[in-house]
Structure formats: structure tokens, C-alpha cells
Amino acid sequence: MMSSYQEQMQQFSPEKQFYVGIDSDGCAFDTMELKHKECFGPNIINHWNLQPVSKYAREAFEFVNLYSRWRGVNRWPALVKVLDLLRERPEVIKRGAVIPQVDAVRAFIASGAALSNGGLADYMQAHPHQELDQAMQWSKAVNDSIAGMVRGVAPFPFVRDSLQKLTAQADLVVVSATPYADLEREWSEHGIAAYVRLIAGQEMGTKAEVLAATAKDNYTPDHILMIGDAPGDFKAARANNALFLPINPGYEDESWQRFYEEGIQRFLEGSYAGAYEAGLIAEFETILDEVPPWQK
Structure with missing residues (x-):
């Protein structure tokens, strides 16, 4: 049965000639460090009993x-x-x-169910398991921590300017793995929800699925441009x-300023694809590591 979130996504139709998907955490908003260090991390240690190795966790x-x-x-x-990583x-x-x-969590991930609390709740009806109860408690605790902790974190510089510059010619869509409630709260708090046609959180599917449903054939x-900070x-x-604009972790301000000052015009006039995009992606791929520092 299709959820109300997925119905909203399926009903999306183009109004403009261009489409821009925008990730939220760490891309539009400087929330990654706050959410992971203050909300996700402590709850992983607490709910998965990692206190004896908290430093390494x-x-x-x-x-x-x-x-x-x-x-x-x-x-x-x-x-x-x-x-x-911890186990080894x-x-x-x-x-x-x-x-x-x-x-049990691995089986849930492999099942194809929506990777959200709602998706887990539906999956648990047919696959009850103590470990999934524990997983749900952890995930709800993370959401509660985020709701209580994350406030007043403004978008990166040039995000608002870029949305304003794009909105006349492009349908703007938030494409994120964050729960919808968090996205709606954060985008509305700072007055930029008005620029987007749709806020698509984890309840609507993966980012690839959201782009397929809203952009690919439209x-x-x-x-079509996806803006993000992660591989x-x-x-x-x-x-x-679709084309891709990387927002480089640690260099978010510079990435958005470059997009505002030159990238938007290139995208709208048709000179973004090719060497320009390839140069941005090559730079992006040097920033994040595949091997943990303790394995080097």
C-alpha cells in the first residue's frame, strides 16, 4: 500500500523546464556535525551497549x-x-x-522496505524480532534528540541566494535521507521551504528512487541537477x-558561492555538463576517504 508521502511524490509534475534536487543535511544546512556528534553518536553508544568501547565507537x-x-x-x-568497523x-x-x-537489521535493509521508522514498523509486523525492537528504540531516540537539539542552524551562505536565482526557471525539490518531519521543520524555520515544490524525505524512498519518480522522465x-555533499x-x-553539483565537505561556503556566481548560469545556458562538471567531481572525490585512519 502506497503511503501518503509516496502518493505526494507520484503526483509531482513539472512546472518549469529545469529540475534541481537538493540534499539537506551537510549540503543546504550545516547540521551534519551537530546531528551526528550530539544526537546519533551518543544514542548509538547507549542503545547498542557500546559503553566499554565508547572512544572507538x-x-x-x-x-x-x-x-x-x-x-x-x-x-x-x-x-x-x-x-x-568496530568488530574488526x-x-x-x-x-x-x-x-x-x-x-535482523541487515535483513530489514535487504528486504526493500522503506528505510524509515514507518518502513521498519511495517516490516516488523511480519518479522517480529527483539533486535528490531532495539533498533526502533534507537532510531526514535535519535529523532527525539534531533528535535530537541537542532535549532537555529541557518542554511550555508549563498543557499538562499541560489534558490532565489533558480526558482523562476527550475522546479526545486528537497531530496534527502532525513525524516520528513525534520526536513519540514528545518526548511520552514529559515523561510526557504517556500522555494521548493516538494520535500522528499526518507519516507518517500531512496534518493535515486525520488529522482526517478520526480525527474527522470519529466x-x-x-x-536535471542533483546537489549533494556525499558520494x-x-x-x-x-x-x-542527471548532472551533479558537489558541495565539498569542509568547503561548503566556497562550493555554494561558486554555484551562485557561475554554476547556475552554466546549468541554465547548457554549458555545465562536460569539462566543467568533471572538474568539480574530480575535486570532490579527493576529499572523502575510504579507509579509516586507524587502518592506515
């Missing part, structure tokens, strides 16, 4: 979610990756810490033959 989840090529991945695959780390093994295998490929955003764009 913190290093693992910060690497996965902030500084690696897994940056921006949905919380459930990120959880699995963090626990896998020598310091953790020496301490005799028991790191959960989370096989616009010519060189009229997953790039993969979602390419899966739908």
Missing part, C-alpha cells in the same frame, strides 16, 4: 557518517557499517567487547542520467 561513527565515502548514507546501513578493530577485540551482528537529462548523492544523480 565515536571514532567509527564519525568516520562513517562525516569523513568517509559513506557520508550521507541512510542511518540503517550506516549503523551496520559502524558496527562492522584490534583495540575493541582486545577489550573483549561484544559488538552486535544486527542480522525533463531532458541536461536539465551517494552523485550515484543517485548518475542512476537517473
Whole structure:
């Protein structure tokens, strides 16, 4: 049965000649460090009983979610990756810490269900498991922490200017793995929700699925641009033959300023694809690492 979120996505239709998808956390908003260090991290330690190796757990989840090529991945695959990195780390093994295998969570991820709390709740009706109860408690605690912690974090400089510059010619859509409630609150708090046609959070599917439903067959490929700060955003764009604008982690202000001052014009006039885009992507691919620092 299609959710109300998915129905909203399926009803989307073009109004302009161009389409721009925009990721939120770490891309439009400087919220990645705050959410992961203050909300996700402490709750991973608490709800998955990682207190005996909290130092290493913190290093693992910060690497996965902030500084690696897994940056921006949905919380459930990120959880699995963090626990896998911990399980094989020598310091953790020496301490005799028991790191959960989370096989039930892996099965949920592989099932094709929406990777959201709603998707997990539906999956649990047919696949009840104590580990999934624990996973739901963790995920709800993360959401509660974010709701209580994240406020007053403005968009990066030149985000608002870029939206204003684009809105006359492009349909703007938020394409994010963040829960819809958080997205709606954050975009509305700063008065930029008015610029977008649709806010698509994790309840609507993966970023690739959102782009496929709203953009792929509705616009010519060189009229579709995905803006993101993570390799997953790039993969979602390419899966739908879309162009990609990287917002470089650690250089977000400069990335948005460059887009505002030259990238938008190139996109709208048709000179973005090719050497210009390739140069931006090459620069982006040097920033995030695949190997954790403790394995070097």
C-alpha cells in the first residue's frame, strides 16, 4: 500500500523546464556535525551497549557518517557499517567487547522496505524480532534528540541566494535521507521551504528512487541537477542520467558561492555538463576517504 508521502511524490509534475534536487543535511544546512556528534553518536553508544568501547565507537561513527565515502548514507546501513568497523578493530577485540551482528537489521535493509521508522514498523509486523525492537528504540531516540537539539542552524551562505536565482526557471525539490518531519521543520524555520515544490524525505524512498519518480522522465537529462555533499548523492544523480553539483565537505561556503556566481548560469545556458562538471567531481572525490585512519 502506497503511503501518503509516496502518493505526494507520484503526483509531482513539472512546472518549469529545469529540475534541481537538493540534499539537506551537510549540503543546504550545516547540521551534519551537530546531528551526528550530539544526537546519533551518543544514542548509538547507549542503545547498542557500546559503553566499554565508547572512544572507538565515536571514532567509527564519525568516520562513517562525516569523513568517509559513506557520508550521507541512510542511518540503517550506516549503523551496520559502524558496527562492522568496530568488530574488526584490534583495540575493541582486545577489550573483549561484544559488538552486535544486527542480522535482523541487515535483513530489514535487504528486504526493500522503506528505510524509515514507518518502513521498519511495517516490516516488523511480519518479522517480529527483539533486535528490531532495539533498533526502533534507537532510531526514535535519535529523532527525539534531533528535535530537541537542532535549532537555529541557518542554511550555508549563498543557499538562499541560489534558490532565489533558480526558482523562476527550475522546479526545486528537497531530496534527502532525513525524516520528513525534520526536513519540514528545518526548511520552514529559515523561510526557504517556500522555494521548493516538494520535500522528499526518507519516507518517500531512496534518493535515486525520488529522482526517478520526480525527474527522470519529466525533463531532458541536461536539465536535471542533483546537489549533494556525499558520494551517494552523485550515484543517485548518475542512476537517473542527471548532472551533479558537489558541495565539498569542509568547503561548503566556497562550493555554494561558486554555484551562485557561475554554476547556475552554466546549468541554465547548457554549458555545465562536460569539462566543467568533471572538474568539480574530480575535486570532490579527493576529499572523502575510504579507509579509516586507524587502518592506515
